[in-house]
Amino acid sequence: DYIFYTDWMWTSFVVFSVSQSTMLAVGAVYYMLFTGVPGTATYYATIMTIYTWVAKGAWFALGYPYDFIVVPVWIPSAMLLDLTYWATRRNKHAVIIIGGTLVGLSFPLFNMVNLLLVRDPLEVAFKYPRPTLPAYMTPIEPQVGKFYNS
Numbered sequence: 500d501y502i503f504y505t506d507w508m509w510t511s512f513v514v515f516s517v518s519q520s521t522m523l524a525v526g527a528v529y530y531m532l533f534t535g536v537p538g539t540a541t542y543y544a545t546i547m548t549i550y551t552w553v554a555k556g557a558w559f560a561l562g563y564p565y566d567f568i569v570v571p572v573w574i575p576s577a578m579l580l581d582l583t584y585w586a587t588r589r590n591k592h593a594v595i596i597i598g599g600t601l602v603g604l605s606f607p608l609f610n611m612v613n614l615l616l617v618r619d620p621l622e623v624a625f626k627y628p629r630p631t632l633p634a635y636m637t638p639i640e641p642q643v644g645k646f647y648n649s
Contacts, residue, residue: 510539511569512569512607512610512614515571515610516606518611519547519571519573519606520603520607520638522549522575522578522604523540523543523544523547523573523576523577523580523602523606524598524602524603525599525618526543526596527539527540527543527544527581528540528580528584528594528595529580530531530543531584532552532594532596537581537584537585538581539581540573540578540580540581540584541577541578541581542578543573543575543577543581544574544576544578545572545574546605547571547573548570548573550572551568551570551571552603553571554568555568555570564618564623566618566623567596567623569610569613569614569617570613571579571606571610571613572606572608572609572610572612572613575605575609576601576602576605576606576609577600577602577644579601579602579605580594580602583597583598583601584598610626630647633640
């Protein structure tokens with residue numbers, strides 16, 4: 500169970516850092532370039548934060564520990580992206596390269612600080628053991644060769 504929770508935490512940090520920073524940078528830059536509205540990334544990040552709080556509540560309602568889902572810190576990275584867009588309005592490639600780099604570097608950093616606040620996985624593993632299969636779903640070992648000599 501300890502390995503289950505530590506692996507889950509680290510895997511979700513790595514996978515979600517890559518996917519969500521990409522999602523934030525690509526989605527917000529695409530929208531900002533075609534609408535010309537600054538502040539779009541921060542707005543998008545706020546919506547995603549609220550959505551994750553709802554998902555966190557749903558997992559908690561299913562019986563998982565409260566910090567099983569760690570809410571990513573999107574807003575500071577999104578603010579950096581909006582600031583980059585504002586500073587490089589005349590150069591679309593600059594906002595993509597500089598803004599994307601800032602998001603890609605800052606997002607995992609903010610989330611690493613966020614993960615330091617999560618309870619010790621060993622404590623979580625003892626308090627919330629991993630759910631096991633019910634008896635009717637437990638696999639039965641095949642009885643191969645049991646009556647071979649009879």
